[in-house]
Amino acid sequence: MTTERYNAREVEARWQKVWEDKDVFVTQNDDPRQKYYVLEMFPYPSGRIHMGHVRNYAMGDVVARYKRAKGFNVLHPMGWDAFGMPAENAAMQNKVHPRDWTYENIATMRGQLKSMGLSLDWSREFATCDVEYYTQQQRLFLKFLEGGLVYRKKSKVNWDPVDMTVLANEQVIDGRGWRSGALVEQRDLTQWFFKTSDYSEDLLEALETLDRWPEKVRLMQKNWIGRSEGLRVRFAFSEAAPTGDTSLEIFTTRPDTLFGASFMGLSPDHPISVKLAETNPTLKAFIDECRRVGTSEEAIEKAEKKGIDTGLRVKHPLDDGIELPVYVANFILMDYGTGAIFACPAHDQRDLDFARKYGLPVKPVVLPKDADPASFDIGDEAFTDDGSIFNSGFLNGLSIAEAKEAVAAKLESSTLDGHPQASRQVNFRLRDWGISRQRYWGCPIPVVHCDGCGVVPEKDENLPVELPSDIDFEKPGNPLDRHPTWRDTPCPACGKPAKRETDTMDTFVDSSWYFARFTSPRADQPTDPAAATDWLPVDQYIGGIEHAILHLLYSRFFTRAMQKVGALNLKEPFKGLFTQGMVVHETYKSDDGTWLSPAEITLSETDGTRSAVHAVTGKPVTIGSIEKMSKSKKNTIDPTDIIDSYGADTARWFMLSDSPPDRDVIWTEEGVQGAWRFVQRVWRLIGEIAATTDPKAALPADIDDQVLELRRTTHKTLQAVSNDIETLGFNRAIARIYEFVNAISKVANASERGAGGEFGLREAGTILVQMIAPVMPHLAEESWKVLGHRTLVSETAWPEADPDLLVDDTILMPVQINGKKRGDISVSREASKDAIEAATLELDFVKKTLDGQTPKKVIVVPQRIVNVVV
RNA sequence: GCGGACGUGGCGAAACUGGUAGACGCAAGGGACUUAAAAUCCCUCGACUUCGGUCAUACGGGUUCGAGUCCCGUCGUCCGCACCA
Numbered sequence: 001m002t003t004e005r006y007n008a009r010e011v012e013a014r015w016q017k018v019w020e021d022k023d024v025f026v027t028q029n030d031d032p033r034q035k036y037y038v039l040e041m042f043p044y045p046s047g048r049i050h051m052g053h054v055r056n057y058a059m060g061d062v063v064a065r066y067k068r069a070k071g072f073n074v075l076h077p078m079g080w081d082a083f084g085m086p087a088e089n090a091a092m093q094n095k096v097h098p099r100d101w102t103y104e105n106i107a108t109m110r111g112q113l114k115s116m117g118l119s120l121d122w123s124r125e126f127a128t129c130d131v132e133y134y135t136q137q138q139r140l141f142l143k144f145l146e147g148g149l150v151y152r153k154k155s156k157v158n159w160d161p162v163d164m165t166v167l168a169n170e171q172v173i174d175g176r177g178w179r180s181g182a183l184v185e186q187r188d189l190t191q192w193f194f195k196t197s198d199y200s201e202d203l204l205e206a207l208e209t210l211d212r213w214p215e216k217v218r219l220m221q222k223n224w225i226g227r228s229e230g231l232r233v234r235f236a237f238s239e240a241a242p243t244g245d246t247s248l249e250i251f252t253t254r255p256d257t258l259f260g261a262s263f264m265g266l267s268p269d270h271p272i273s274v275k276l277a278e279t280n281p282t283l284k285a286f287i288d289e290c291r292r293v294g295t296s297e298e299a300i301e302k303a304e305k306k307g308i309d310t311g312l313r314v315k316h317p318l319d320d321g322i323e324l325p326v327y328v329a330n331f332i333l334m335d336y337g338t339g340a341i342f343a344c345p346a347h348d349q350r351d352l353d354f355a356r357k358y359g360l361p362v363k364p365v366v367l368p369k370d371a372d373p374a375s376f377d378i379g380d381e382a383f384t385d386d387g388s389i390f391n392s393g394f395l396n397g398l399s400i401a402e403a404k405e406a407v408a409a410k411l412e413s414s415t416l417d418g419h420p421q422a423s424r425q426v427n428f429r430l431r432d433w434g435i436s437r438q439r440y441w442g443c444p445i446p447v448v449h450c451d452g453c454g455v456v457p458e459k460d461e462n463l464p465v466e467l468p469s470d471i472d473f474e475k476p477g478n479p480l481d482r483h484p485t486w487r488d489t490p491c492p493a494c495g496k497p498a499k500r501e502t503d504t505m506d507t508f509v510d511s512s513w514y515f516a517r518f519t520s521p522r523a524d525q526p527t528d529p530a531a532a533t534d535w536l537p538v539d540q541y542i543g544g545i546e547h548a549i550l551h552l553l554y555s556r557f558f559t560r561a562m563q564k565v566g567a568l569n570l571k572e573p574f575k576g577l578f579t580q581g582m583v584v585h586e587t588y589k590s591d592d593g594t595w596l597s598p599a600e601i602t603l604s605e606t607d608g609t610r611s612a613v614h615a616v617t618g619k620p621v622t623i624g625s626i627e628k629m630s631k632s633k634k635n636t637i638d639p640t641d642i643i644d645s646y647g648a649d650t651a652r653w654f655m656l657s658d659s660p661p662d663r664d665v666i667w668t669e670e671g672v673q674g675a676w677r678f679v680q681r682v683w684r685l686i687g688e689i690a691a692t693t694d695p696k697a698a699l700p701a702d703i704d705d706q707v708l709e710l711r712r713t714t715h716k717t718l719q720a721v722s723n724d725i726e727t728l729g730f731n732r733a734i735a736r737i738y739e740f741v742n743a744i745s746k747v748a749n750a751s752e753r754g755a756g757g758e759f760g761l762r763e764a765g766t767i768l769v770q771m772i773a774p775v776m777p778h779l780a781e782e783s784w785k786v787l788g789h790r791t792l793v794s795e796t797a798w799p800e801a802d803p804d805l806l807v808d809d810t811i812l813m814p815v816q817i818n819g820k821k822r823g824d825i826s827v828s829r830e831a832s833k834d835a836i837e838a839a840t841l842e843l844d845f846v847k848k849t850l851d852g853q854t855p856k857k858v859i860v861v862p863q864r865i866v867n868v869v870v
Numbered sequence: 871g872c873g874g875a876c877g878u879g880g881c882g883a884a885a886c887u888g889g890u891a892g893a894c895g896c897a898a899g900g901g902a903c904u905u906a907a908a909a910u911c912c913c914u915c916g917a918c919u920u921c922g923g924u925c926a927u928a929c930g931g932g933u934u935c936g937a938g939u940c941c942c943g944u945c946g947u948c949c950g951c952a953c954c955a
Binding site: 005215216219220223224226228230250251252253254265305330331332333335336337340341342343344348349350351427428429545548549605657658659660663665666668670671673674675677678680681684723731732734735736737738739742749812813814815816818819820821824856857858859861864865867868869 | 875949951
């Protein structure tokens with residue numbers, strides 16, 4: 001018989017239309033079946049999808065299709081993270097409106113995603129720049145404001161001089177803007193903040209409950225939140241500071257080293273430093289220098305520790321005979337703790353570096369185990385390990401933990417100026433989330449500035465505060481600020497003319513609750529709480545590791561905040577999280593140093609050495625390292641090209657087949673061709689089975705051994721593949737399916753089919769189609785039809801493995817002698833340990849080795865192995 | 871510097887709670903079919919070997935009847951954080 005070659009292009013378009021016409025993947029909220037919410041991180045509409053999207057969405061689609069077959073009511077939506085800078089950049093460069101640019105990109109990318117055959121409920125689609133979406137976001141903002149979760153404050157901010165906007169700490173990477181790459185400056189501005197710090201403790205503690213999150217991500221968040229327990233201690237000034245303060249409050253996690261104190265340190269931004277600088281030009285110059293350098297560039301250059309003695313002196317809280325100098329030092333951060341420290345150089349490297357530079361005393365107070373107190377000395381390295389306290393009066397002999405406790409207890413109960421001298425405090429590295437952005441293409445912050453009433457929230461009935469369409473991008477800075485009329489609005493409180501806020505929200509706000517919006521995307525409130533309660537948390541969330549901190553932490557905060565204002569009733573949005581690896585590709589460079597795309601070169605191989613030449617000029621090309629696909633290195637592959645030439649199924653199959661999903665996958669032309677060959681192979685095999693077996697073939701009572709073996713393989717494979725998909729082991733599932741196809745082919749190609757052959761092959765073919773369906777849905781539908789079904793495999797229940805076929809009657813067990821495999825023994829499944837031992841000792845090769853001796857020991861692990869110890 | 875993960879053939883990788891190391895795929899080599907090519911099918915494919923075996927999961931030790939898997943140390947690669955007191 002002849003089978004036509006599988007025509008992916010024609011077949012895929014056809015089935016996509018069937019699914020769409022029949023609303024196969026539209027999800028109803030009132031469907032009574034158990035719900036399953038699978039979500040992939042929604043894309044930024046940059047213009048075209050890339051291979052990373054293909055991989056991400058292929059994984060989610062496998063889960064969605066599998067769970068649907070398992071009988072769940074599956075929610076699998078898609079939308080667009082559509083606000084952000086690139087749209088404004090495009091507007092400036094190409095004179096196209098950000099809105100038009102964005103929606104055009106969305107249209108293109110929607111088409112590309114549809115060509116992938118994803119089982120998405122497109123009826124729930126939205127973009128975060130849709131007025132309907134950001135209206136609800138403004139509503140949420142106002143609820144947060146009312147609930148005390150939003151505030152304004154003047155703060156030193158990270159200013160990106162290229163994008164001309166403020167960046168969150170998290171958006172500053174190595175001192176540069178995460179998007180522009182420009183060196184970030186420090187500026188003082190009044191900004192809007194979300195009170196993420198209200199939830200520091202809870203965000204940290206609840207990480208423990210996220211047992212279906214990667215350990216790595218939980219650890220990264222834990223470190224980011226950065227909880228530390230310590231003591232706030234006030235040191236009395238010998239003479240009052242110029243600010244009028246009579247004491248200096250510091251935060252320390254090492255009160256046990258208090259007797260090792262050598263000096264005090266103030267941040268250059270500390271109020272006392274600032275006040276002193278007014279009359280001290282040297283100090284002023286120093287502070288200015290610190291600000292110029294900025295917190296970040298310092299890190300790059302590992303700036304030297306520097307400081308200036310203020311002349312102020314404080315008294316040691318445990319021994320007022322000791323006076324300590326107060327320095328302004330460049331390494332002390334204003335926004336952690338109190339912006340002031342006491343320095344113990346012997347046990348802190350930063351303090352030690354500083355003390356050595358300025359000749360300040362270094363007194364060790366923690367003695368390492370087995371060290372001699374008389375001779376123990378600190379060199380260039382601070383001692384930060386465990387030990388026992390010495391040189392410390394009443395603390396001598398205590399452990400570090402005991403000494404911390406003793407100091408805290410003593411200073412808590414002593415008073416200074418009528419207040420306790422110290423208090424225990426838990427500090428977090430996590431700051432409040434600054435959300436103000438001085439941009440046009442974002443969600444406007446719905447408040448009004450009134451000369452009489454101050455900052456007034458816009459009234460709910462006046463929402464949305466809509467972005468103006470007529471906008472000018474000729475100049476840098478915020479276009480909303482210079483719009484002729486948009487700012488003008490009556491004050492919601494007094495009705496007099498007032499001005500709108502021109503800051504828009506950080507785009508991370510948009511993505512912090514979209515998963516909740518999908519549960520009722522057209523609701524006239526941010527959420528329909530009933531639908532949200534039914535669907536959330538997301539059962540399986542899939543996305544890139546690059547969002548391990550920002551997006552995921554913000555979403556966790558937002559869920560809590562929404563719970564507080566009654567929009568949701570849970571804390572944790574994502575029950576299961578999976579972070580997939582990147583798609584990487586070889587790089588190619590011509591001899592003049594420019595990058596070349598895979599399409600521009602020709603590869604060849606001689607004697608096992610691969611080489612490349614320029615496809616047109618024939619000039620030699622250097623094959624470079626394998627790197628993440630990026631436009632700058634030109635090592636990208638356009639998914640559309642692949643889908644056009646091989647089909648979506650091939651692309652999806654290859655994306656999932658080679659590497660474990662959390663690891664990077666290398667895109668190779670050979671690999672895609674392998675996947676393509678497999679598509680054809682399945683197609684031929686199904687065609688042959690369909691042509692040579694009767695759908696109504698019965699299962700005879702006695703079946704041929706080879707057929708029984710095939711049936712066993714079928715059901716064992718089904719069992720294993722199901723398990724692999726459940727655990728997201730797509731590469732394992734695919735390897736098993738390859739094996740399975742090899743096994744079916746063997747029977748299908750056998751010169752004669754034994755009894756039950758038709759039934760066995762039908763069964764194998766049918767289950768094969770069902771197993772490939774989540775990964776290669778189009779090929780599966782087409783094959784399903786060829787096998788004679790009138791239904792859709794997309795709407796067919798997942799098959800059940802027959803338990804009787806999962807266990808073998810006889811088991812082939814390896815036999816080891818002294819831990820080395822020497823042969824096998826075939827035993828019945830029910831054989832007892834003793835019987836197996838006896839049978840083993842009768843084996844020729846065992847007898848030969850034993851040579852009449854009795855073995856020391858025979859270890860029989862049922863179903864596993866026999867080990868004879870001689 | 872601190873924290874974490876990982877290290878298996880020419881390559882991507884399998885190996886569930888310690889139990890036959892290298893499944894499956896890619897590449898490579900040989901063969902069949904063909905005028906030829908493509909496609910397809912079959913065979914070989916960790917190293918050494920006196921063809922009995924021996925050695926092999928980064929390296930060195932240890933625990934165990936048995937270690938890729940557990941423990942200690944060394945080296946290497948990757949990732950996150952980075953003056954957080």
